[in-house]
Amino acid sequence: MANVLLVEDEADLLHALEALLILEGHNVRTAENGAEALHAVSQAVPDIVVTDAVMPGMDGIRLVRELRAAPLLAHIPVILTSAINVPRDLPVFAFLHKPFSAIELVGLINRLLL
Template sequence: MANVLLVEDDANLLQALGTVLVLEGHHVRRAENGTEALNATSVEAPDIIVTDVMMPGMDGIALVRALRAMPLLAHIPVIMTTAINVPHVLPVQAFLRKPFSEVELVDLIDRLLA
């Protein structure tokens, strides 16, 4: 299964999504903002990143831009979750509008990594 990096500032949602993905057989690492996510990718590059848009410090948009500027990380697929409208011109593979179901997320991860 996949090595997934979840980036979400809502601790309850971060825990719930992580639990679901682990039960589906994925290895999950967690970060609470973009800065923590970038630090985590420097230790081990994930297979896919699921990030919220709005977070304190470095938000999801800045995270995606930073990842795309790094040749060793630019290829990593990103799923962006959001409760607000964001420009769909961001270089991500998919958007999930909050609230979304865990099944939607699992199916999307599986499709993107197939």
């Protein structure tokens, strides 16, 4: 069981992914943008972050850069999801192009946390 921080601005997708990950046995916290995610990480460091790239306010790309710049947070695996092309040089563990399958996301999380 992992502690997953799920960051997504589309409410329906956020809740569907949250329910799926809970069914898979993970503890899930959610945030609707990068600023909320940084606050959540400051409260409790997750085992993995799954974040959308494009969100209002602080987007997922900036969130990744902020996490990598913080020595105590730089180790957290990040999966970046996006429907658009994003810079491939971002220091993330994996990219998932939207739409992605639930099985693909769960499998990736499980592989990264082994």
